[in-house]
Amino acid sequence: MKKTLPFYFLTFYFFHSAAQNFTISGYMSDIKSGEKLIGATTFDIKNGGGTITNEYGFYSLTLPADSVILSFSYVGYTSQKIIFYLNRDTIIHIKLISNTQLQEVVISAEKNEEKIQERSQMSTIDIPIETIKALPAFLGETDVLKAMQLLPGVQGGTEGTSGIFVRGGSPDQNLILLDGVPVYNASHLFGFFSVFNSDALNKATLIKGGFPARYGGRLSSVIDLRMKEGDMDDYHGAGSIGLVASRLTVEGPIKKDTSSFIISTRRTYIDILARPIIKASSDGAVAGYFFYDVNAKFNYKFSDKDRLYLSGYFGRDKFYFNDKDYDPDNYSEGGLNWGNATGVVRWNHILNKRAFSNLTATFTSYEFEIFNNLYETDEDINGEEIQTLLGFKYFSGIRDIALKEDIDFIPSPKHFMKFGAGVIWHTFMPGATEFKQEGIDLDIPDINLSSDNISAVEGDLYAEDDWEISNSLKVNFGLHASLFAVDTSTYISLQPRISARYLVGENVSIKASYSQMTQFIHLLSNSGIGLPTDLWVPATDKVVPQNAHQYALGFAYTLQDNYEISVEGYYKKMNNIIDYKDGASYLYDGVTEWEDKVESGEGWAYGGEFFLQKRIGDFNGWIGYTLSWSNRQFPTINLGEKYPYKYDTRHNIDVAAVYNITDRITFSAVFVFSSGQPISIPVAKYIGAFGELIYHYEGRNGYRMNPYHRMDINISFHKEKKHWTRTWNFGAYNVYNHYNPFFIYEEFDPATGEGFYKQVTLFPIIPYVSWDFKF
Numbered sequence: 036m037k038k039t040l041p042f043y044f045l046t047f048y049f050f051h052s053a054a055q056n057f058t059i060s061g062y063m064s065d066i067k068s069g070e071k072l073i074g075a076t077t078f079d080i081k082n083g084g085g086t087i088t089n090e091y092g093f094y095s096l097t098l099p100a101d102s103v104i105l106s107f108s109y110v111g112y113t114s115q116k117i118i119f120y121l122n123r124d125t126i127i128h129i130k131l132i133s134n135t136q137l138q139e140v141v142i143s144a145e146k147n148e149e150k151i152q153e154r155s156q157m158s159t160i161d162i163p164i165e166t167i168k169a170l171p172a173f174l175g176e177t178d179v180l181k182a183m184q185l186l187p188g189v190q191g192g193t194e195g196t197s198g199i200f201v202r203g204g205s206p207d208q209n210l211i212l213l214d215g216v217p218v219y220n221a222s223h224l225f226g227f228f229s230v231f232n233s234d235a236l237n238k239a240t241l242i243k244g245g246f247p248a249r250y251g252g253r254l255s256s257v258i259d260l261r262m263k264e265g266d267m268d269d270y271h272g273a274g275s276i277g278l279v280a281s282r283l284t285v286e287g288p289i290k291k292d293t294s295s296f297i298i299s300t301r302r303t304y305i306d307i308l309a310r311p312i313i314k315a316s317s318d319g320a321v322a323g324y325f326f327y328d329v330n331a332k333f334n335y336k337f338s339d340k341d342r343l344y345l346s347g348y349f350g351r352d353k354f355y356f357n358d359k360d361y362d363p364d365n366y367s368e369g370g371l372n373w374g375n376a377t378g379v380v381r382w383n384h385i386l387n388k389r390a391f392s393n394l395t396a397t398f399t400s401y402e403f404e405i406f407n408n409l410y411e412t413d414e415d416i417n418g419e420e421i422q423t424l425l426g427f428k429y430f431s432g433i434r435d436i437a438l439k440e441d442i443d444f445i446p447s448p449k450h451f452m453k454f455g456a457g458v459i460w461h462t463f464m465p466g467a468t469e470f471k472q473e474g475i476d477l478d479i480p481d482i483n484l485s486s487d488n489i490s491a492v493e494g495d496l497y498a499e500d501d502w503e504i505s506n507s508l509k510v511n512f513g514l515h516a517s518l519f520a521v522d523t524s525t526y527i528s529l530q531p532r533i534s535a536r537y538l539v540g541e542n543v544s545i546k547a548s549y550s551q552m553t554q555f556i557h558l559l560s561n562s563g564i565g566l567p568t569d570l571w572v573p574a575t576d577k578v579v580p581q582n583a584h585q586y587a588l589g590f591a592y593t594l595q596d597n598y599e600i601s602v603e604g605y606y607k608k609m610n611n612i613i614d615y616k617d618g619a620s621y622l623y624d625g626v627t628e629w630e631d632k633v634e635s636g637e638g639w640a641y642g643g644e645f646f647l648q649k650r651i652g653d654f655n656g657w658i659g660y661t662l663s664w665s666n667r668q669f670p671t672i673n674l675g676e677k678y679p680y681k682y683d684t685r686h687n688i689d690v691a692a693v694y695n696i697t698d699r700i701t702f703s704a705v706f707v708f709s710s711g712q713p714i715s716i717p718v719a720k721y722i723g724a725f726g727e728l729i730y731h732y733e734g735r736n737g738y739r740m741n742p743y744h745r746m747d748i749n750i751s752f753h754k755e756k757k758h759w760t761r762t763w764n765f766g767a768y769n770v771y772n773h774y775n776p777f778f779i780y781e782e783f784d785p786a787t788g789e790g791f792y793k794q795v796t797l798f799p800i801i802p803y804v805s806w807d808f809k810f
Contacts, residue, residue: 058388059125060095063088063107066130068286069267069295073238074161075109075131080116084448090261091342091383093391095445107131110651111163124388126339151599152544152591155501155511155536158244158603160186163650164236169693169703171747171766173227175277175805179239179260180221180229185689185705187644187659188243188605190682194743194777194797196226200682201243202607203640203665204255207558207571208581211258214332214346216377219401219433219571223326223352224303230350230375234273234284235299235330237263244587244605245534245548248499248513249441249453254552254583254609262332262346265295277805279303294335302327322356326374344381350374364422369407376400391443401571402432402464424473433571434462453513454498461556463489465572465629491521491573493555499532510535519555524576528553542593546603554581557613559629570629577630583609589644601646609638614669636669638680656692656703663687673735681736685710701751711739714779716792740776741794745769759810765803772800 063075071092078085079096081104088094096105103121108114112131167182180199184191192198192206199209199221211218213231221229242250242257250257263286270287281304286297306323328350335343357368378398386392406428412420439457446452465488499513515530534548557578559570574580589603613633642663649655665680672678688708695701713736723729749766769775777797783790 055100056097057100057121057124058095058097059103059105059121059127060093060385060388061126061128062092063094063109063129063131064092065112066132067266067268068263069292070237070264072109072112072131073261075107075112077129078106078108079448080104080106086445086448086451089391089443091391091393093383093385093443095389095391097389097445097447111165126388128339150542150593151601152536152538152542152593153509154591155509155534155546156242156245156247157534157536157546157548157589157591157601158188158587158605159240159242160646160648161650162186162239162241164233164239166650166655166691166693167239168233169701169749169751170691171703171705171749171768172764172803172805173768174279174801175275175764175766175803176228176280177233178229179231179233179236180258182691183239183241183258185657185659185691185707186241187646187661187687187689188603188642188663189241190684190687190709191707192682193226194775197222197229198226199256199258201241201256202585202605202642203638203663203680203683204607204609205558205612206560207556208253208255208554208583209258210250210253210256211260213260213348213377214262214379215381215395215439216379216397216399216437217252217435218348218375218377218399220373220375220569223328223350224324228280228326230328230348231260232282232284232299232301232328232330234275234282235262235297235332237261244550244585244603244607245511246532246550246552247453247511247534248497248515248530248532249455251495251497251515251517251530251552252493252554252556254554254581255607262330263297264334264344265297265332267292267295271810273807273809275805275807278803279305289333289335292336294333296333297331299330300327301329320356320358322354324352324354326350326352340385342383344379344383346381347376347378349376364412365410367407367409369405371403371405373403374401386442389445393441393443395437395439395441397437397439398435399437400432400434403430405429424471426469426471426473428469428471429466430464430469431466431570432464434464436460449503451501452499454496456496457494459493461489461491461493461573463491463556463571463573465489465570489521489573489575491519491555493520494518507538508535517553517555519574519580521573521575524574526553526555526574526580528580528582536591543590544592545590546588548585548587550585552583552585554583557581557633559613559615559633572629575630578613578633578635579611581609581611581613583607597649597651599646599648599650602644604641604643606641607639609640611635612638612667614667614672616671634669634671636667636672638665638667639677640665640680653695654692656690659687659689661687676734678735678737679713681713683713683736699753701753703749703751705747706744707746708744709742711742711776713737713739716779720790740779743775745773745775746771759808761809762807764805764807768801768803769798770800774799 063072073090075088077094077096079098086094086096100122105117106114107129109131112133162182167179168177180197188202190200192200198206211221223230238261240259265286267288272285274283282301284299288295303325306325310323330348332346351374353372355370358366380396382394384392408426410424412422437459441455444452495517497515501511503509512533517528519526530551530553532550536544536546538544555574557572585607587603587605592600613635616634645660648657665683666677667680668677690706693703715732715735716738717730718733719731721729747768748770752763754761774796776794778795779792781790782793
């Protein structure tokens with residue numbers, strides 16, 4: 036009996052101590068629209084503990100029973116303080132006022148907001164959506180991916196396109212999420228615009244390294260985009276009319292304070308404007324191109340603990356041509372169609388005062404189609420007219436259905452734990468080519484050259500904890516475990532992740548991270564800029580999954596006046612990356628499978644990044660500098676020797692600035708500089724044995740084009756009407772008209788027969804104007 040007394044004493048003490056702690060929980064949102072505030076801070080001023088809201092605006096903070104002074108804050112919002120005595124579990128829903136909703140306010144950061152040096156996560160950047168909208172835009176169309184190209188560690192690829200190359204990685208290594216759903220091709224107009232309508236977005240985050248365990252499936256980055264939920268209080272909208280596209284967004288309550296919706300649409304009218312010109316200059320031929328997309332989201336609050344979301348995206352690019360008006364009897368028609376579709380059903384449920392559940396079912400697909408039909412009219416053996424058809428069509432795509440459960444558990448102010456599990460059913464359509472004929476008096480069946488669809492199952496488990504070990508040391512660590520089964524092959528991967536910060540002063544911290552990533556799908560690309568001919572394919576018994584190990588070390592520092600500085604160095608080793616063999620075609624020929632057209636290799640990327648950012652105030656923006664190297668090595672390319680990756684640029688400088696001159700005038704500017712991209716140019720040429728011209732190269736990508744640089748500017752004039760606000764935007768892309776290299780080709784002097792190289796410039800100065808409105 037005596038031996039059991041200490042046990043009973045400890046048990047009584049534990050429960051007695053636990054009884055003295057109570058939990059404050061709830062949601063934080065915008066007071067006007069009801070939009071949830073992601074990453075907002077709750078801080079106990081008296082005791083020093085704090086937490087942040089999750090991806091759905093939920094927070095939970097456990098504190099000792101006592102009088103508490105809580106501060107609720109979010110960047111760009113006026114903070115709110117609450118003083119009360121905590122003697123029971125309490126639910127408090129907080130609604131903050133945006134600084135833009137106040138007539139006169141000095142915009143500044145709340146002292147207790149989590150600063151960059153306090154976060155355990157590194158290599159992560161949030162870009163305010165309003166900053167993205169204020170920056171100069173190509174042809175006046177705001178673009179979140181083009182804004183991310185201005186961040187350190189990110190290359191933009193070919194000029195004008197929205198391609199993303201992060202820390203030496205390739206486009207397929209970016210996990211691009213829209214409301215948690217992967218988007219496989221994020222480009223409109225062959226990459227010149229992204230598929231994301233900024234008016235529909237609430238938050239944009241880029242993660243370049245130190246990946247939390249909840250993310251998986253890609254090697255180089257996570258681009259996490261969250262849609263708005265829709266205003267639960269009032270109806271309003273926004274839109275824009277530009278030179279090439281217009282957009283319209285409408286949102287409001289379905290049932291006030293209970294349910295809401297948001298619908299955002301966009302369409303270009305290049306085809307409408309160009310149709311008369313094309314028809315007049317081509318003897319009746321018709322050709323055109325346009326794209327459109329639609330974002331929609333609905334949510335319903337069943338109770339304080341339960342909320343249901345339905346959201347989706349649908350977008351298409353269409354290029355078409357026909358010359359039937361020129362000759363109705365003999366003509367051709369064809370086109371290219373491609374696009375994405377996503378759908379999400381999401382159930383948020385507060386399990387208890389410290390646990391939050393998110394159950395999600397998703398659908399995503401990407402499809403591409405190219406076709407060409409030739410019609411001819413002739414006479415048969417009886418002298419009667421007969422129309423014949425010769426047709427060609429190529430189709431490819433990918434489709435996913437997924438189910439996932441995520442749990443947030445906040446046992447104390449020192450821990451923020453996340454764990455979950457999910458499964459994805461993939462269907463890959465690597466390519467089908469069809470030839471057909473009609474009206475031809477020949478017994479020839481249609482020819483279908485189809486690479487069989489491939490089904491695969493991907494499952495994952497993860498657990499992570501953001502643990503404040505002491506006032507100085509905070510660590511985010513976890514494990515992501517995944518399984519991929521395709522045909523007779525099964526791959527299992529364990530991927531440890533850790534990211535830590537150590538405060539060496541009130542405003543300075545040292546950070547370090549390590550992450551292992553595995554990618555079970557590959558992208559076969561002839562371009563690297565998101566052309567619709569790119570093919571998604573799975574790892575198989577012949578082509579194994581990609582994987583990468585990334586290490587990073589740096590420091591973060593917050594200056595006065597809300598300036599944040601981060602400096603990071605990184606090293607990334609990539610294995611089993613693939614590329615087409617020389618001379619291979621992406622079209623399926625009925626004989627050679629795609630696995631036999633590619634080979635596996637290795638990649639290395641390393642460098643340093645500097646980032647100075649000011650997120651709030653009348654003057655905001657950032658300066659970024661990147662020094663980097665990126666190399667590839669394949670067994671049969673470049674004689675098996677290492678060579679620079681095609682988007683390896685040594686130095687990159689990016690400056691983005693927004694200045695609110697007055698309440699009615701905003702000026703913004705962007706400056707970009709990068710070292711020349713590597714290309715392959717022959718160093719000699721000679722005549723072969725059969726008279727053919729043979730070029731001699733001294734290695735792949737051994738020559739660099741001239742450096743790239745440009746400046747874009749924009750000035751906006753705002754005017755408030757009685758029930759609406761209008762804004763005129765005037766700007767220019769490449770304002771000083773610098774001739775940047777797009778590609779280089781060889782020409783010959785007819786007098787001497789000597790060859791020389793010429794540089795082609797794609798975009799000179801391009802002015803634009805757009806008219807925005809809100810109501």
